[in-house]
Amino acid sequence: MSHLTDFQIFLILSILKIAVVLVITLTAVAYTVLLERKLLGRMQNRWGPSRVGPFGLLQPLADGIKLFLKEDLMPMASERPLFILAPIIALSCALISVAVVPFGAVTRIAGVDMFDISDINIGLLVILGITSIGVYGIALSGWSSNNKFALLGSLRATSQVISYELALGLSLVGVVLRAGSLRLRDIVDSQAGHGLFSWNLIGGGQIIAFFIYLMAAYAETNRAPFDLPEAESELVAGYHTEYSSMKFAMFFMAEYANMITVACVATLLFLGGASSPFGNLLPTPTSPIIAAILPIFWFVLKVFSFLCLYIWVRATVPRFRYDQLMSFGWKFLLPVAILNIIATSLVLALRG
Amino acid sequence: MQLALFIIFGLLAVAGAINFLLQRHPINSALSLIVVMMSLAVLYWSLGAEFLAAAQVIVYSGAVMVLFVFVVMLLNAGEEERTHGSRAAYFAGIPGATAIFCLLSFVFLTNGKAFGSTDLINHLTHTTNNIAEISQVLFRDLLLPFEVTSVLILVAILGAVVLARKEQ
Numbered sequence: 001m002s003h004l005t006d007f008q009i010f011l012i013l014s015i016l017k018i019a020v021v022l023v024i025t026l027t028a029v030a031y032t033v034l035l036e037r038k039l040l041g042r043m044q045n046r047w048g049p050s051r052v053g054p055f056g057l058l059q060p061l062a063d064g065i066k067l068f069l070k071e072d073l074m075p076m077a078s079e080r081p082l083f084i085l086a087p088i089i090a091l092s093c094a095l096i097s098v099a100v101v102p103f104g105a106v107t108r109i110a111g112v113d114m115f116d117i118s119d120i121n122i123g124l125l126v127i128l129g130i131t132s133i134g135v136y137g138i139a140l141s142g143w144s145s146n147n148k149f150a151l152l153g154s155l156r157a158t159s160q161v162i163s164y165e166l167a168l169g170l171s172l173v174g175v176v177l178r179a180g181s182l183r184l185r186d187i188v189d190s191q192a193g194h195g196l197f198s199w200n201l202i203g204g205g206q207i208i209a210f211f212i213y214l215m216a217a218y219a220e221t222n223r224a225p226f227d228l229p230e231a232e233s234e235l236v237a238g239y240h241t242e243y244s245s246m247k248f249a250m251f252f253m254a255e256y257a258n259m260i261t262v263a264c265v266a267t268l269l270f271l272g273g274a275s276s277p278f279g280n281l282l283p284t285p286t287s288p289i290i291a292a293i294l295p296i297f298w299f300v301l302k303v304f305s306f307l308c309l310y311i312w313v314r315a316t317v318p319r320f321r322y323d324q325l326m327s328f329g330w331k332f333l334l335p336v337a338i339l340n341i342i343a344t345s346l347v348l349a350l351r352g
Numbered sequence: 353m354q355l356a357l358f359i360i361f362g363l364l365a366v367a368g369a370i371n372f373l374l375q376r377h378p379i380n381s382a383l384s385l386i387v388v389m390m391s392l393a394v395l396y397w398s399l400g401a402e403f404l405a406a407a408q409v410i411v412y413s414g415a416v417m418v419l420f421v422f423v424v425m426l427l428n429a430g431e432e433e434r435t436h437g438s439r440a441a442y443f444a445g446i447p448g449a450t451a452i453f454c455l456l457s458f459v460f461l462t463n464g465k466a467f468g469s470t471d472l473i474n475h476l477t478h479t480t481n482n483i484a485e486i487s488q489v490l491f492r493d494l495l496l497p498f499e500v501t502s503v504l505i506l507v508a509i510l511g512a513v514v515l516a517r518k519e520q
Contacts (some may be wrong), residue, residue, distance in 0.1 A: 018437075079379075082362075082379070082383075119403070121402065121404060121482075122402050122482075122483070122485075123407050125403070125407075125410065126406060128406075128410055129409035129410045130408055130415060132409070132410055132413075132415065132418070133390075133413060133414060133416025135414070135418055136383075136386070136421070137419070138381075139418065139421055139422070139425065140383075142425075143379065143425045151425065151434035154425075155426070156421070158418060158421075158422055159422070162415065162418060162419075164414075165414075181483075182483060226446065230441065
């Protein structure tokens with residue numbers, strides 16, 4: 001590679017990283033759907049999908065083919081450009097935020113960090129910003145389909161996401177205060193000392209912030225118990241009532257991609273990112289390949305457990321009523337998040 | 353690279369602003385305003401002000417414009433009717449806009465050096481921390497004006513609550 005300039009190497013490696021991460025994320029999205037159906041099935045004492053492939057493992061493929069081959073219906077009275085634009089906004093915003101997630105230890109090849117598409121010093125704010133742009137996908141889809149159920153669903157989704165974004169953002173402030181930086185690598189490094197006991201969740205004293213984040217994140221991604229925007233008993237299917245074929249699939253993928261992003265952020269901020277839970281108890285691997293892969297294994301394991309928690313909550317907790325949802329967000333989560341910030345900064349000020 | 357970004361997103365911002373004026377449906381206008389704000393954010397970022405860029409996206413395109421779109425959706429505002437506007441706008445508008453443009457460009461061209469230059473290299477290579485500098489200015493040097501501004505916003509919120517409260 002000696003005849004390439006630094007910039008060309010950087011460009012090639014970056015494109016390669018983006019392609020690999022995109023493929024892995026999309027596959028993960030497809031298999032999260034399967035995981036959810038399987039786990040929900042077992043929790044409700046039934047099998048879940050089990051016919052396509054061994055243990056139903058090829059079910060996502062079959063679903064994909066089915067959705068591709070379906071007829072793409074377009075309502076007559078819809079706002080055509082916005083109707084097409086809405087799922088694109090939703091899916092691309094959901095996928096972009098993975099770009100700032102560092103999913104392994106710093107491993108440099110030719111000066112480029114391989115396990116991180118872009119290492120920005122405001123990574124956390126970028127994720128929050130992209131999430132707040134993603135609202136437009138839902139808002140526009142409901143409005144442009146010219147359907148009362150879709151409009152109601154999207155109004156619910158928009159107001160819910162705006163309200164819970166406050167609690168979500170405030171719950172992260174404690175973590176940022178501890179790390180003293182908005183760069184995700186710094187936040188991970190601030191929890192790297194003693195394995196499990198230096199994670200923000202346990203040793204950092206951010207356990208309240210974690211639970212605020214958890215609840216706000218469920219509401220942000222429109223998942224049970226806060227899945228009012230698509231409450232099927234009252235709104236048919238909510239904001240994507242009029243969508244079919246791949247446009248519907250894009251909303252569906254966006255929802256699961258958002259779940260994965262939320263799980264990644266929770267892992268980075270509260271569960272120590274790609275660091276091992278055993279700290280220095282495990283021997284340091286001698287082979288460089290194992291040293292590179294082991295952090296990724298921990299990261300994936302944490303994200304996987306967070307996703308399982310998501311599904312477990314969906315199988316367990318019944319749906320909230322709309323006014324309960326709003327008063328819970330504004331009157332409980334928000335004040336507790338503010339109290340958490342005050343307590344964290346007091347502790348930090350007294351110690352430092 | 354920076355020049356390319358500036359040209360692309362500067363043009364995008366101008367195109368969005370023109371589209372904002374030409375669109376007849378309020379929701380399309382709101383969406384082009386979002387395009388303008390996002391391109392401004394990219395311009396800030398290319399100048400090394402990444403915190404400002406993120407704040408621009410989160411606050412303006414993420415929160416303020418969502419409320420705009422929300423209200424447009426709720427009120428179900430239709431297409432606006434095209435009127436000829438007032439005659440005063442025709443006579444005062446174009447000369448006024450030209451005058452403001454000339455004044456601004458005169459000020460920027462003559463006093464450009466007096467504005468001082470930012471430490472662009474250090475910002476772009478992350479040797480100086482943007483957020484730390486902003487917070488030092490906001491929470492140490494200019495603490496009193498900052499707190500007074502927050503009280504001002506609180507007053508506005510209280511006013512809205514009073515106006516929206518039901519009569520007993």
